[in-house]
Amino acid sequence: MTSPATRRVGLVAATAAGHRHARVLADAWPHARLVDADSAADALRTAWAECDAVVAFLATGAVVRILAPLLGDKRTDPGVVVVDEAARHAVALLGGHGGGANALAAEVAVLLDARPVVTTATDAVDLPGLDTLGWPVEGAVAAVSRAILDGAPVRLVADATWPLPALPPNVRADAPGDAHRLLVTDRVVPPDGRTAVLRPPSLVAGVGSSRGVATAEVTDLLRRTLAAAGLSPASLRCLASVDLKADEAGIVASAEAFGVPLVTRPAAQLAAVDVPHPSEVVRAAVGTPSVAEAAALADGGTLLVPKTASAMATVAVARHAPRGRLAVVGLGPGAADLRTPRAVAELRRAAVVVGLDQYVDQIRDLLRPGTRVLASGLGAEEERARAAVAEATAGHAVALVGSGDAGVYAMASPALEYADDRIDVVGVPGITAGLAASALLGAPLGHDHVYLSLSDLHTPWEAIARRITAAAEADLVALLYNPRSRARDWQLDAALKTFAAHRPPDTPVGAVRNASRDGERVHLATLATFDPAVVDMYSVVVVGSSQTRMVGGRMVTPRGYRWRS
Structure with a gap:
């Protein structure tokens, strides 16, 4: 789900308390708005029709009764979150996955200090829903999801290894043959009631055309070509063509119709792609002997369908290996x-x-x-x-x-x-540890600074010493990582002596051990008084510049700007 800050979120409230809570969300999300109407029911219906998601500050039962006649498809209906009068709970009511209500409930809960309530089965037991993996999913989704939740064996069958998130142990390649199946494939699979199919983005369709080609001609040709090859349009990664076709309305609209981007490349780049069916006629027209096949193969892959033509368009389809x-x-x-x-x-x-x-x-x-x-x-x-x-x-x-x-x-x-x-x-x-340490010390990084590691396990000390000297001469605030260990107990003292040769003895020096963790400790001193023995490998040391000062017990390095009114 995209962020509520970028989605059109309709806010519906009937009471003064509901309006107060709604204003909190409206102030936080630029595209959220309170929907006004003659009644809360009318406002809810308007929000359902006009917005990507709805947050209703109403009773759950009322929302169910009002929206029930409007329900269509969970893949396209807006997500709905219901918040009670006291803003104690944010309930993901409709469209948990497809509409993004589960994630929206969590966002609402953060802003209102409420408790998100999610009843989607997979989310409740911390399993990835098949419709949340980022790819189209088809077939017996409910049956396979139920089997996964029940811990029953589910056989995973994939054409290749794709970067899926972790699946539970009962989803495995060696599950019994009669188990439910989860297929990962771009091929058309007959439905059988026990198989869900994930569609990986494996196919690139190269497209060429004459100028002025109709959108319907391109889309019909591509659909027929994919169907004849037994390939699913849901696995299209993109349409691809030559740069000259980047503004071809029929191709641009076809990409939009399939819900994929259009990728175009220079003719010279496509001309370098080895294809089975080059054409000198095409070369003379656009500067490359192939558009459809070359565009489909420009990033490698295997050509599944060579160029196929209609009156004004050509298409070719390549399968690309997972990344x-x-x-x-x-x-x-x-x-x-x-x-x-x-x-x-x-x-x-x-x-x-x-x-x-x-x-x-x-x-x-x-x-x-x-x-x-x-x-x-x-x-x-x-x-x-x-x-x-x-x-x-x-x-x-x-x-x-x-x-x-x-x-x-x-x-x-x-x-x-x-x-x-x-x-x-x-x-x-x-x-970083340096930023966490600096926040505890005050504001030592207000001006130019440098990170240095004192570990000479992989870098010769001579090189480290030159860098320390350069930082000291440049009067940079220095954050020293890996400052001291049992086996390296002299390097920090040597570094501090180098800084002391270029800075006043009262220059602040801070050390933070275990910043933000158990055992956190902050130590402040000066170049003249700092004791390296307080430091170990869990510490970061910050050496101030000649401009760093102690103010109210904190290290502060002035920004050095002239402020103008």
Whole structure:
């Protein structure tokens, strides 16, 4: 579901209290509006007809009676959330998945300090609904979902390994042949009452045409071509053509009719694609010997249907292999409330989670049943990076987790050294330990600053020392990571002496241990008085610049701007 901030949400209220609660939502969501009418029933009907979702501050029974005659298809009806008079509960009443009411109830509950009430069976037991996986689903969806919920064996049959989220253990490839089935395929499957079919985005349809081709000609040709090949239109990833056709109304409207984007490429790029049926006539007209076949194959894949023509259009269809998905997720400094919602969403989307054992332990409660966990101890960073990339390359949805921001002295760099263009990579930023420490110290990062790691396990100390000297000479605030351990007990003292040679002795220095976690400790001193013994590997040290001051017991580095009135 898209965010309530971007959806048209109709708010319906009948009482003064309901109007007060509705205004809270209206103030938070730019596209939400209070629907006015002669009666609450008329307002509810108007909101149902005109909005993407409805939040009704009415009795549940009243909402049911008013909307019952209007119900159509759960895939297209708006989601409806009902909130009681005291705003204690936000009930996802209709369209839990398809209409986004379950997610909307959670958003309403946050704003009103209410409790979300979700009765959708899969959500209640923390299983992914088949209609929430992001792909079209057909066939015996209810029967297969019921079998999954009951723990009955469900046979998973996939044409290839696609990056699906974790499925429960009873959904497996080796389930008995007479079990319910979950198919992942782009092929047309006869209905049998025991099979649900997920449609992966595996097909690219290349399209060429004469100028002025009618939309109906393109769509009819493509539908007939797919049907003859036994392929489902629901698995179309996109329509593809040459740049010259980017504004061809019939092709543009056809893409809209199929609900997929239109991707166009330069003629020179398509001319370099090897195709079975090149045409010099086409080359003379558009600069490439093939449009439909070349566009379908431009990103690789296998040609399933060679170019097929009507009077003014040609189409060709290629199947593209799955691309695995690697999400590199920063978990933040440790506290659950400093973990971003996007990080949580990626963890719940992943089928495989890879990470340091102590970090994985922090988020095990967020993982869906059936998630495969690959955890290892300290010192195995390269092995974790290779494992995560290998799992993604095999087609899985993978989350590689690290503390703070995964791109700052963490797992993103080693992983992306191995990740090639066969996989999709998603970076999820996190709050770094340095930012968490700085917030506790005050505002030491108000002006230019630098991150430095004092660990010489993989970087020669001579190189680290040069960087420390450069930061000291440049008068930058310095955040020192990996400052001190049992085996490395002299580097921090050496670094502080370098800073002391370039800054006044009263320059503030702060150290934070276990920022946002149990055992959090904040220590403030100066370059002249700071004792490195208070620091360990769970600490971040912040050395102020010559402009950093102590104000009210907090480190503050002025921004250095001239404010203008």
